[in-house]
């Protein structure tokens with residue numbers, strides 16, 4: 001049983017207009033076996049939260065803490081966090097030139113486990129995971145994400161989730177840009193990983209439709225860098241009917257208002 | 264920033280691209296660290312390029328000429344002058360069966376000069392001042408297990424060296440010839456290659472010069488009926504290297520593969536030009552050059568000309584250049600030129616892509632647990648390995664892989 005604990009997290013970024021605070025005091029506790037949905041309008045800071053957990057250098061933590069079973073995550077480098085068991089499925093996975101998927105997956109698995117995977121079982125695991133996610137076998141020889149469609153990139157993120165077996169998975173809008181079939185395939189992958197019983201999930205989404213396939217235990221509504229309401233799965237149903245308008249008006253933020261207008 | 268890549272399908276007789284600047288020798292234009300141009304063509308046809316054995320036919324380049332516009336010619340005065348070699352400037356060590364190396368060739372002594380006709384000032388003064396050409400002749404039907412190895416070691420920066428090497432693979436022979444350049448010199452070296460009927464020859468030219476070495480070269484090959492020629496240029500060292508690899512055919516069913524790998528660090532100018540002259544029907548060519556750049560003022564140039572002449576029906580040809588930019592302040596010029604004079608061909612295509620390895624790539628790999636140094640190596644090694652593994656000489660492949668690792672390690676400091 002592991003715990004990922006985020007306490008009163010404040011995060012800012014450097015922009016051309018100067019320093020801008022994006023996260024304004026976020027607290028969340030996720031335990032093994034739990035699925036937490038974070039729902040919020042565009043621009044509310046969801047990706048900022050996800051990237052900060054993973055350690056992206058663009059984001060500066062000005063106060064607050066993130067711990068994994070009591071260990072200070074903020075003290076760890078990006079690769080140390082991954083090896084400690086944090087996995088981020090990115091909203092926009094990066095194309096990496098020159099590195100084949102096969103080589104990449106094996107190198108990452110070796111780094112995470114601290115030893116090379118047994119070749120025979122590993123090849124089989126990769127192959128069957130790819131099949132289940134309906135990823136074409138020839139992707140193994142292609143460069144990481146290079147020329148993959150948006151939907152293919154998302155599947156490949158979940159492929160890694162299944163192969164690397166993290167303690168905590170942060171899924172940043174994995175559902176966006178997927179058609180219904182792909183959404184199902186990807187959700188099944190997350191559910192398989194979850195069913196192994198050793199993972200907690202932070203599911204970040206803008207829309208409620210993925211919650212038909214992945215059942216959250218907790219729902220947090222995220223507006224203008226803060227959690228403004230928390231509840232069980234029923235909160236998602238209410239959001240589906242009412243949208244974010246109510247919260248956005250309440251927040252009265254210049255940042256969130258135009259974003260909500262797009263939603 | 265994510266990887267930028269452009270791949271373009273064949274464009275025939277394409278005009279110059281808007282916004283393309285002709286800086287000539289300005290290595291690092293402000294704010295421009297990625298540069299891609301396409302189809303720039305000043306002459307009507309590559310076929311009209313002057314070639315001659317006579318020094319008087321070539322004026323000193325100014326840097327404004329089509330074929331010199333990327334090259335820092337001002338730093339090449341010593342190499343471009345019509346001057347003999349300095350004394351004791353180059354040590355040449357040949358590892359080959361005795362029967363292969365029996366004599367040298369003077370100018371005009373066959374087959375010297377039959378294939379290589381100088382196409383620029385550097386090449387013409389090199390051959391004119393190389394009295395004796397090393398002549399490696401692979402006997403007909405010979406099949407070599409070990410490669411022929413020629414190590415040319417420069418004995419001092421700024422000292423002029425002229426050389427001409429002739430390699431002839433006689434009918435149905437199979438051989439690999441490796442030319443290794445190290446030490447330092449102002450080396451002006453031509454290589455002339457004959458691949459006779461049914462022969463299979465690989466020529467690998469490795470540039471491992473010290474930081475102050477300069478090297479200009481014209482490598483010309485003629486490939487006979489059903490023969491297979493592979494030329495691999497590997498350039499890691501040297502201040503300025505400019506190597507032109509050219510091929511034409513002497514019979515149908517011939518194949519040519521022109522490959523290259525270069526890794527430019529701060530202050531290096533590494534230029535590779537290739538020219539495939541499809542002058543005969545039913546021949547195949549493939550050109551692939553891959554380069555990595557890192558550090559302030561690292562400049563690479565690739566200009567790839569392919570000419571498919573009217574009579575060259577049934578030609579199958581492809582050329583590609585890919586560059587990987589590892590840091591800011593580098594410049595990769597990449598210019599594919601494809602001229603097609605007949606529609607009756609199997610295929611003709613070209614591609615040019617320059618990608619950046621940046622913080623987002625690094626973040627992605629590190630977010631999967633991969634330490635930073637491993638991530639960098641993974642990317643560069645994977646990228647360049649495609650060329651290294653085509654050499655098919657394990658000992659050399661290993662040495663070059665290590666040399667690439669050292670280049671990378673140097674960039675970490």
Ligand SMILES: Nc1ncnc2c1ncn2[C@@H]1O[C@H](COP(=O)(O)OP(=O)(O)O)[C@@H](O)[C@H]1O
Pocket residue numbers: 013014015016020022040041042043044045046047048049255
């Ligand atoms: N380069 C940038 N310059 C200025 N503001 C930025 C920049 N990148 C992100 N932001 C702002 O940070 C806020 C949070 O963005 P993000 O975390 O991506 O939100 P979400 O994932 O919820 O859509 C937004 O208001 C966005 O406009």
Ligand SMILES: [Mg+2]
Pocket residue numbers: 046047048091172173
């Ligand atoms: Mg986002």
